Every structure is written in structure tokens, then in C-alpha cells.
Amino acid sequence: MQDKKRMEELRKLINRYDYSYYVQGVSEISDFEYDNLMKELEALEEKHPEWPVPEDSPTQRVSGQPTRNFPTVRHRFPMLSLANSYDENDFSDFDKRVRGLLGEEAVVEYVAELKIDGLAISLLYEKGYFKRGATRGDGAMGDDITPNLRTIRAIPLKARGDGLPDEFEVRGEVYLPRGEFERINAARAERGEELFMNPRNVAAGTLKIQDAREVASRRLSMFCYGLYGPESFLEKSHYKNLKKMEELGFPVNPHYHLCKNIQDVLDYVRRWEEERSGLGYDIDGVVVKVNDLEQQKLLGNTAKSPRWAIAYKFRAMQAETVIREITWQVGRTGTVTPVAELEPVWLAGTRVSRATLHNIDEIKRKDIRVGDTVLVEKGGDIIPKVVEVLMEKRPPGVPPTEAPLECPSCHTRLVRSGDEVALRCPNENCPEQVVRRIEHFVDRKALDMAGFGISLVEALVRAGKVKNFADIYRLREEDIAGLDRMGEKSAANVIAGIEASKKQPLYKLIHALGIPFVGINAARELVKHFYS
Ligand SMILES: [Zn+2]
Structure with a gap:
């Protein structure tokens, strides 16, 4: 009987720690202590197979069976995409259009939110329990990736509170925190594996992995921004629905802001365009929505996107410069990596003189040559990368880049093992x-x-x-x-x-x-x- 009590206690504790960490952003306990609680619970559940394990037990996040394929499912409400804008002036046009449609007297407020650079996901809850999670797909149909989404500790297996409707849906963005991205890449570097390009690519690839244990090891996270369900369950404004999602135990990005007018919106956009690099995750813009749900309904949708929302995309942090030289660097494990030595240029507040070229396949694909004028970009990665060659600026007669045959350090013949793209110096004493x-x-x-x-x-x-x-x-x-x-x-x-x-x-x-x-x-x- 004591075991039973302890199991209940452990489940409550772990779920509470997940909530305080992912929803409230407070770390109450070390990873080590957390893992110990988890191990204790696993041991007790194994010791007592006679007691059925509740589906919201934290041990039920990772299923042992690999998924063969992900069935396609239809979304209860279509997942529309937002109209994109790259121009600040579009905000005043958007504001004028909204006011025009709602009439002179209407008081219009907006909610501005950070646009997380991840993957849009919908989560279906039945009687408060997480039942199904799907990718956006084409907006009408998506892939059912429930086993993978269950591993994400930011997603509650059971919503908080009583009197929940039979069914409701939560939408949001699954992303990989920058710290996790760096942790994963450091481990790959140690194993001599090719590095991932950016957190978004890793998140996208991870959601398609067929082994939930592997997915769990990547430590994805999520921010929620949309609540759908019976009208009696929903609040009257988007702002209040965001608050409600927090109460229900869902992770909502804390930087959402209620704007009284379009000038507030512009201030918000400018502020985050400046401060984005200080966040622990990548954002690629700001989403602005009409706050009042009644007004949203009146405005309705076009064929493709809602008239009550707009997504503003930040200018990519890019700059133009010239490649002076391509050098080949030998790493600790013998991997030989190409690096572009650049004419120094200022990019997102730092002076950049080198950019990674990843490997020879990447160089060939983009046809990067010494003397080329290129666009370099700084995204979530610390090291800038070459986005593309500005072909019209290529000087005549520059030869294509070839991979070196021998190690630049010890002149041993380089090898390429199996289907790896990386070149390697096999000389241990290099x-x-x-x-x-x-x-x-x-x-x-x-x-x-x-x-x-x-x-x-x-x-x-x-x-x-x-x-x-x-x-x-x-x-x-x-x-x-x-x-x-x-x-x-x-x-x-x-x-x-x-x-x-x-x-x-x-x-x-x-x-x-x-x-x-x-x-x-x-x-x-x-x-x-x-x-x-
Ligand atoms: Zn060597």
C-alpha cells in the first residue's frame, strides 16, 4: 500500500516539475534529481504490474515500440497559414483594412506574439487527456505523430483543471532550444559526424523519426498559441485564451503583448527585431492578431488565410562579401572541413571574417568559388554560413573548387568512409x-x-x-x-x-x-x- 501512495506522489511531483519548468519557466530541481524520481517511479511500476499505469503517468511518454509509419489524419479545424509580410508598412495597410471592414466606431486591439521558428502542430485533448497530435501538413490533413509528441515534456499528458470539455484542440510550434541544438551538435562533433545546420531543421527531422526514444533524447520543446473548442469553453478574446492555456498547463511564450493600436505593434516588432538574438530559441518574426474573437469572426478568412492576422518576417541577418580563400581544417578526429575566409563584414552586430562551408558536397551544390561575391547569413548558429553565390558578380575565369586529395597538415591521402560526406585524414600522428x-x-x-x-x-x-x-x-x-x-x-x-x-x-x-x-x-x- 505504501508503494501505491509513493507512486501517486511521484507522478504528481514529476508532473509538477514539468509544469513549473516548461510553463512557468522555473527550474525547481536538477536534471539529476529529476532522473532519480523518474527511475524510482519506473521501478515501482515494474514491481507492481497488477496496478494499471494511468495514461498521464510521466513514464508513459516514451513508448518502446518503433512506429512503422505515421497515418494521415484530418484536422478538426483547418490549419490556415498566415499572410506573410516583410515590410513594416504592411502593418498600417493591415490596420486600415481591418478598420475598414469593422466600421469606423469599432475599437480594435491587437495581440502581438513572437513567431517561433519551428513546426506547427495541433494537439487534440479528450476529457482533458492528450489523445492525438498531428503536423500541419497541407492545412486540411496532417501526419499523426502522437508517439513522438508524447515525449515532449512541455506538452501535458493531461490538462489541468476540472470541467474540461469532451474535446478541445491546442495549436502551437514545436522547436528545439538553442542550448539543446548546441548540445546535440557537440555530441555529433565528438563522434566525427556531420553537424546539423540549424535548430529548425533538427526539429523537423526529429518529428519524423520512427523511434520515440530517439525523439525523447533530442529534448524538443513547444510554445502554444491557439485554443479551439466549444464556444462555452473559450474566452472572448485571444489574449484571454492565451492566459487560459497557461492555466490549463500549456507552455505559452511569455512575451505576448496586448497592443492598443498599430503604433504599439510597431514598437513591439522593432524591439524584438533588436533583441531576438538574446532569446534561448530562434524566432523569425512577429505574429499580430485581432484580439476580439467576435471581430475575428466578422473579418473571416480568405481562401488561404485569416483576414484578422498577419505574420511579419524579420529581415534575415545577411550581408554581402567576397571569399578571399577557402581553407581546409583538420579536426581532432581527422575530419577535414572547408572554411570560407571572407573579406570582413559586419553582421548582426559582429565582425565576420569566416564562414563554414560544411563539406565538399555543399560547395559543389552551391558552386562556391574563391573570388565569388556571396551572401552570408547568421541564423541561430554561432558560425555564419554562406547562403548563396551572387553569380552576376563572379569574376571571369575563376575555377571551380575541388576537394583536396591530401591532408593540408601531413599530406596523407584523404579518405571518405562509407556514405559519409566528410573527408578524413587517416593519419593518427597528423x-x-x-x-x-x-x-x-x-x-x-x-x-x-x-x-x-x-x-x-x-x-x-x-x-x-x-x-x-x-x-x-x-x-x-x-x-x-x-x-x-x-x-x-x-x-x-x-x-x-x-x-x-x-x-x-x-x-x-x-x-x-x-x-x-x-x-x-x-x-x-x-x-x-x-x-x-
Ligand atoms: Zn593529416
Whole structure:
């Protein structure tokens, strides 16, 4: 009986932590503690198969069975797309049109919301329980991806509150937070896999994965912006419906704003166009809706989109510049990646002089050549990328870019394994790879050796004094003091840093070794298993 009580308690606790984290934006508990609660609940449910597991138990988010295919389903209410605008002047036209249709006397308020750069999704709830989730598809029909959506902890398996209608629908945008995007890419880099381009692509790809466990590991999230259901259930305005969704336990983006007039709307748009890079997720514009639902009804829809809403898309953060050179960089695991060296240009507040070109296939596809004038863009990624070549500005006679045959560092013949697009230097003793490995080893996140900068690592490898990790511990002060720009004092600091690194916890050493598939979290996990 005690177990039964504890199980109920655990379910309540975990659901409450999900709610406070995803809806209220408050982190009450560490990931570690959260995982422990989850494990305890899983163990109890396994111990007591005689008690049926309720469908809103947090353990029921991930189903063990892979999905074969996603059935197509019809949306209860069509998912219309919004009219897009790239011009601020369109707002005053929109405002005039709305007022014209509603009449002189009408008082019109607008709600402005951030336009999340993700995938539109609809969620169907029956008697308060999450029953079905589908992609937008063509607006009338979408794919039923319920097993994947259940894994998203921001989506409540059961809505909060009593007296819920038999059926209601919530719409919103599934997205990948920037932090998760970086975490996933860091893990891929560690495994020598090709990096993802941007968070939106990952979110789109993830929703189509047929294994819910894999989906769960990507940690997608969601913001909701639309509530549909019986009239008696809905509020009278969009603003109040957003509030209601929060009460029902749905994650609503906190930056929505009630605007008294179109000038308020413009202020909101300008503010977020400036501040967008400070958010933890990508937005690509602002959505503006007439607040009053009665007025929305009067305005109605055109064939394609509602007359009571408009989506304003931010100008992409792009700039034009010239490619001076294409260099090939050798990574820690031997992957050879092309980089465009640019004529420096200002982009979204930073000076940009390099852009990633990803791989040779990407270069061929966009036909990028040295001397080309290109459009570079900064999106959610930290590293800018080349969007396209401005062909009309290509100087005559520039040759197409070819992949190098040999490693730029050690001149070993490069290989391409299997269907991987990446080129790789197979030489383990390749100086550039050694430099990258040592750099990773001494890094702040690994063994954190003070005074060990990239130039010192390069100098030591070039001088043949460090060929592997063990060599670092054989270094003496005179080995370092003899190098360029290294005085005796800084040499002593470096030796002290090496000495101090021996006291680092074991998981940091494991991470520092740079074993494929073993990142800092995996290293921590390993150590936990071996010493408990
Ligand atoms: Zn090499």
C-alpha cells in the first residue's frame, strides 16, 4: 500500500516539475534529481504490474515500440497559414483594412506574439487527456505523430483543471532550444559526424523519426498559441485564451503583448527585431492578431488565410562579401572541413571574417568559388554560413573548387568512409590532429590546465616535444621557456597548471581523452557506475 501512495506522489511531483519548468519557466530541481524520481517511479511500476499505469503517468511518454509509419489524419479545424509580410508598412495597410471592414466606431486591439521558428502542430485533448497530435501538413490533413509528441515534456499528458470539455484542440510550434541544438551538435562533433545546420531543421527531422526514444533524447520543446473548442469553453478574446492555456498547463511564450493600436505593434516588432538574438530559441518574426474573437469572426478568412492576422518576417541577418580563400581544417578526429575566409563584414552586430562551408558536397551544390561575391547569413548558429553565390558578380575565369586529395597538415591521402560526406585524414600522428587533441585535453572543460593556450600547444607540437597526452606530463620548465614568447615565469605557471590538473576528477580525464561517443556527461555517468 505504501508503494501505491509513493507512486501517486511521484507522478504528481514529476508532473509538477514539468509544469513549473516548461510553463512557468522555473527550474525547481536538477536534471539529476529529476532522473532519480523518474527511475524510482519506473521501478515501482515494474514491481507492481497488477496496478494499471494511468495514461498521464510521466513514464508513459516514451513508448518502446518503433512506429512503422505515421497515418494521415484530418484536422478538426483547418490549419490556415498566415499572410506573410516583410515590410513594416504592411502593418498600417493591415490596420486600415481591418478598420475598414469593422466600421469606423469599432475599437480594435491587437495581440502581438513572437513567431517561433519551428513546426506547427495541433494537439487534440479528450476529457482533458492528450489523445492525438498531428503536423500541419497541407492545412486540411496532417501526419499523426502522437508517439513522438508524447515525449515532449512541455506538452501535458493531461490538462489541468476540472470541467474540461469532451474535446478541445491546442495549436502551437514545436522547436528545439538553442542550448539543446548546441548540445546535440557537440555530441555529433565528438563522434566525427556531420553537424546539423540549424535548430529548425533538427526539429523537423526529429518529428519524423520512427523511434520515440530517439525523439525523447533530442529534448524538443513547444510554445502554444491557439485554443479551439466549444464556444462555452473559450474566452472572448485571444489574449484571454492565451492566459487560459497557461492555466490549463500549456507552455505559452511569455512575451505576448496586448497592443492598443498599430503604433504599439510597431514598437513591439522593432524591439524584438533588436533583441531576438538574446532569446534561448530562434524566432523569425512577429505574429499580430485581432484580439476580439467576435471581430475575428466578422473579418473571416480568405481562401488561404485569416483576414484578422498577419505574420511579419524579420529581415534575415545577411550581408554581402567576397571569399578571399577557402581553407581546409583538420579536426581532432581527422575530419577535414572547408572554411570560407571572407573579406570582413559586419553582421548582426559582429565582425565576420569566416564562414563554414560544411563539406565538399555543399560547395559543389552551391558552386562556391574563391573570388565569388556571396551572401552570408547568421541564423541561430554561432558560425555564419554562406547562403548563396551572387553569380552576376563572379569574376571571369575563376575555377571551380575541388576537394583536396591530401591532408593540408601531413599530406596523407584523404579518405571518405562509407556514405559519409566528410573527408578524413587517416593519419593518427597528423600534427594538426595532435594539436586539436591536445587543445581539447588541456581545455577548461577537460583537464583545465592554466596557461596552456593554443599557440603554446602548436609550438610544442611543432618542436616535437608533445606527440601524445603522456608527453605533457614529461615536460620540464626549460622545454617551455625555450619556445617563442615564453618567459621563465609563464613556463613555471604552465608546469604548475599541469601539476594541478592531476587533482581533477576522473570524469574530466575521461572526457579529456576525447574517446568517440564519450562526452562530458557520458564520462560523468561512467565514473558513477564504476565507483558506486
Ligand atoms: Zn593529416
